[in-house]
Amino acid sequence: MATYLGLDLGTSSLKALLIAEDQAVIASVSVPLTVERPHFGWSEQNPQSWIVACEVALQQLSTEQPEAFGDIAGIGLSGHMHGATVLGEDGHVLRPCILWNDTRSHAEAKALDDAESRAITGNIVFPGFTAPKLLWMQKNEPELFAETRHVLLPKDYLRLWLTGDAVSEMSDAAGTSWLDTGKRDWSDRMLERTGLSRDHMPSLVEGTQASGEVRPILAEKFGLKPGVVVAGGGGDNAASACGVGVAQPGTGFLSLGTSGVLFTATAGYAPVPETALHTFCHAIPGLWHQMGVTLSAAGCMDWLSKLLKEEPGTLTGALGETIAEPGRLLFLPYLSGERTPHNDADIRGVLAGIESDTSREAMTRAVLEGVAYSMRDCLDAAGDTPKPERLIAVGAGSRSAYWLQLMATVLETEIALPAAGDFGAAFGAARLGITAATGADPKSVITLPPVARSFAPVTEKIEAYRDGHRRYKALYPAIKQAMAV
Template sequence: MPVTLGLDLGTSSLKALIVGEDGLPLASASESLSVERPAFGWSEQNPESWIVACEAVLARLGAEHGEALAAVEGIGLSGHMHGATLIGADEGPLRPCILWNDTRAARQAASLDDAQARRITGNIVFPGFTAPKLDWVRANEPEIFDKVSAVLLPKDYLRLWLTGEKVSDMSDAAGTAWLDTGARDWSDRMLDRTHLSRSHMPRLVEGTEASGTLRAGLAERFGLRKGVTVAGGAGDNAASACGVGVSEPGSGFLSLGTSGVLFTPSAGYHPAADTAIHTFCHAIPGLWHQMGVTLSAAGSIEWLSGLLQEKPAALTGALGDTVAEPGRLLFLPYLSGERTPHNDADIRGVFVGLEAGTSRADMTRAVMEGVAFSMRDCLEAGAASSRATRLVAVGAGARSAYWLQLMATVLETEIVLPEAGDFGAALGAARLGRCAATGEAAASVMTMPPIARTFEPSSSQVEAFEDAYRRYRALYPALAALTKPTAAA
């Protein structure tokens, strides 16, 4: 097996991971990145900072692990999705990249989001997607829009520097609202609606395919071999799926980070835009994936931690190892609005059933149950054909065995926890680089990491949590009526 390199461009850092011939992480380096917020709802990043960060991590790996870096045969890329990187005729950026969490294009997104767009793209056109951002630039920065030669996603700007090629992969392109997601091709109609054409778009490849080779000058500068293959790569969640072996229907991963993600591959294309489920192409040819998102998962525990002035691990650890039956107290975790299935930016969270005897433990359990129910919402919103029989747990929240056991029961799905190690997007990117360099089938490369622990649904508690979930579901309509801003506001 070849030595490979994964480059994961995150919002807050760029991480490089060398994976050895045994398929295990060998060396890593990371470089911090900053985000600029020049106005309310804006979130931008200087594309040149990605190049500076990549230069830094490659130089560090060359100095500390030169022999390993020199053995690299394939490079894979992963990156935060939806960012609008506008390129001029000189292939330099025309303005800062408008990031995934930028909401300035809400009006343009609402205008684009109709039955035609959902039919073509398989998704709601969210303000964070790339297409509405270009409409915003055309309306507010016409002098820049007129100079746009190409629109690249963040990791693809890094690719341009690495290879000289304007290329994107299917999984990342599916988050632009310009891709015909079922056909895995650019949509001329959606491009036309934003006054663009195919000439502005990068060439498309699958995540496992070669997109180009490393520039000779960069290879010489950083001590890599000539002609190293650079794979198509993936958007960050699809790359994470590759890193934890979620590469075929019936598998999936549950991410309990600040936000929560339920990711399940599908052999067919089964969009469900009205449920606010994302239906994107997987990085693996012939597969798609559905992704439900709850905006406050571990973030809800962080909030409670700040409120009660006790560390999250202390709050969850005090519950012990045995999952208690659901109580009367309910928590709706809509601290930052909600994505799946409500697509409601205005909704906010609430405790229901507080009483004089409510304790810290009661509140902690209710918060964890509320997040579990929100992930159940994501599960119910997806297509039945995409249901996973096993979910791999990742993210900070996966450190709580109590929460994983609770999740297994609420989702009625086996959940497994990988052994300690780096099984994230950088590893997935490196695996995609291996496929591109060797031509190996994805199924033989995207294997599941060693498992430390397995959590099975508690059959004796399934009915009780099903009743609690029904009460949870009944609260949203009433809460929405109370928390919507008034016209005067």
């Protein structure tokens, strides 16, 4: 029986997940990684550490599961997006990889972000994207820039080691500011604007397609069969979408981690960059996805937990499961600035309407409501794009039934909580490995997980929460003006 491997290169760890032909999880390994911050706003990693971590993970799986590991037929890759891995003439790494959360190239991003770039890429050029990082190198490290022969995204450097081929795929490439996202091809114009050409770029495949095979020397070293296919894979969010079965238009997921993500699959390309909504290619051919991001979601509950000296689960658990009417207390969750829809790094959060008898329950409800309203902003940012019929909930915040019921009512969309299991980016990558190795229809492989519980909008409270959202939106310009004084 064939088995499949998903490799997810995260910022803090590399995860390897081995699954059977029926997608049952056989084993998983996580190897920690470190981030270097040599200056304020900088965030870097040594690409060699990714190779070392992958070797450790492969060796451990081959030792613990020799038979299943030896039956691997396909490998899928996922990884953190936007990183600039810069290679010289002979393929050696010229400098540490500049990561997605590195902000040094904010001036270069601002210069590159204009009507032309938005028309081509469908997105604002954010400082975390790859292209402005190369402009920063051109200005601040001109000798290294002159030596640059290839620029790879993090997971694609791992692919280069695995297969010997410089290849990327559409979902990850869409986060570089070099891809013509509608055409699913590199943009000669955007490359020209950063002093590069197609020769500096990897070739492109779809996430479900084969990008190469594991090199014989590695197959022999780790006990793999010859000819193991490596799939195109996906950027971390697209791979996560594959993990939870978001493979058709009208489906999406709601991630309530430290930050919040509202990800929806779309059949067509309909960018709205002015709302700071990401419009990227999906890892599945013929699909795109729109992604709204709020920078503080469950992170807001962590903040409140520290303030009140109570665990987040204790605070939310005290509310029960039946949602109340919207409170008078309003919370803007902009603890670290905001992405969608404001693209405002300087705005900060506020708790407005505190009274002498304001309780911890009222504060907890206000924080949960504020994050729910911010996710409603993400939903509305898509404009006329059809809204998802159902969202799959993932992340630490999905443990709160009250929050999911609130989210369903504010978003006016059913929210489904998956049954216990591993449906993350590594699982999605393994699924992409199946499609590449077998040629199966992605929709037959990338299916929805079993649902433990569903939350429908509370119809009689929808209008009250619409009004609450209107009050929430009115607060932002007032706070923005006050902070500018």
